[in-house]
Amino acid sequence: MNRRLGLTALAVVLALIGTFAVFAYAKSADRRAVDGIQAESVLIVEKTIPLGTSWNEVVEGGFVSEEKLPARATPSSALRSLKADVPDSEVATAEVKPGQVIVRAMFGKRAPATGALAIPARKQAITIAVPSNAEVSGFVRNGSEVAIYATFKVKQAQNAAGKAIAGDDAFASKLLLPRVSVIAVNQAPPSNVSGTGDDESDGLAGSRNVDDKVLVTLAVDQADAERIVLAQEIGKLYLTLLTDSSVSKDSGGRINLGNFRPTPLFVK
Template identity: 25%
Template sequence: MRRRIVLLLIAFVLAGFSATAVVAYGHSADERALEGAEGTWVLLATAAIPADTTGADIRGRKLVRQVLMPARTVPSGAITKLDPSYDKLTLNAPLQPDQMLMSGHFQHPAPAGPSPSPTFVLPSGKIAVSVELTIARQVAGNVDNGAAVTIWLTEQTGLYRRDQKTTVVVAKATVISVGERPVPTSATPTPSPAKNGATVMPTVVSSAVTVAPQDLDRYVVTVAVTPSEGARLVNGYNSGELHLGLVSTPAPSTSATPDAES
């Protein structure tokens, strides 16, 4: 019995020595790896990081971890610490897990492009509203930029087409843009000459190539109106039919100015 107890004690002592040796070995692993060399801390990605991720996001979400490596194995440009100077920079390519973070992975974000400038001048206090109209409702296509127009609305008031009324939606508005598009064309069949009495099948030839550049369809008109006029105009466009009317402008005076008496 005593002999068994002594053997158990010896076994426990040996197990303790073994555990201590394993812990010491683990703690000294980095030192042995760096023996005779200088160590450098580097950053490795803990997960896949998509491109355009900012340095602030990487640091805030803890997407990298520090690892001690021999200095001789660390490539030039490796980041040792992700400080706030990287916050506004973005990754120029995605990073894979355990990939080393390099300064070359970061770039300044692309500057925002200039906002597109409008193709028309909008008077102060007015808004631009566009409506799609046929040529007939645009005074046969004679509405141009800068023209003054009156806008009418025709609404159905009963079951029959004759049951309708027409009212003025906007008494006077300035046209600031007229949208145009090429006139749609259809293919024209051209007969082929018959041979030996065979049945002639027409050859379809597109007439698009014969359309002159000036053949454009005016399909949308943009006017400058007040916000309240714009609300009535949009409501009328969605509920009835709109028509434009050109407003005449006073002709310039042609009376001669008498010369001053000398």
């Protein structure tokens, strides 16, 4: 009899313990669920924010609105209000579509627009216009390295004896820059050594018009840009296509009459 009562009491105790454990687990689950749906304020995009739009324009233009989202669905870097600590001058680094949560990384310092051009660090982009025969018949392309030569008329002068050493037909050519990187060309390069594309059935390099101008964009520093601009104004430019082993160095230049010495105009 006593044994039966003891077993009954034990069963009751175990039932109570089980009930308490289930209750504690359910309460913990409820707490986790409540934490998960706890609302936090965030900024939601109402209309597309174009690339380059400043934070001040976003705030003043009604591009975003404050809404509540569950805490567990909110990015840690989300902006919480229109008074967020974002400098007014910072701009959208990419286009932002409606419905997106605004996060801090979407805004940064304004960068100069360069379009599709990939300009190397500390360099400037400059474009020259040359005839097709002056840019290796179209074989210069994006990623090529070229040497730039200038040809120009030599100013008439006199020697110590008073005799003319340069006349109307005196021209000089000189290496302007020994190696420059090409970052864009406005025409597709030929696909074979005849200088033609695959769709040209005649296979003749002469099918290119020498008078057609080709735009070649180069990456240079300020000093080299100054040389190129000046050389274009007083003469003509020609390009030679280089390989890794090509040798390109200043030789003093060539002239078709008398003796020629490099002018300070092109000296580095």
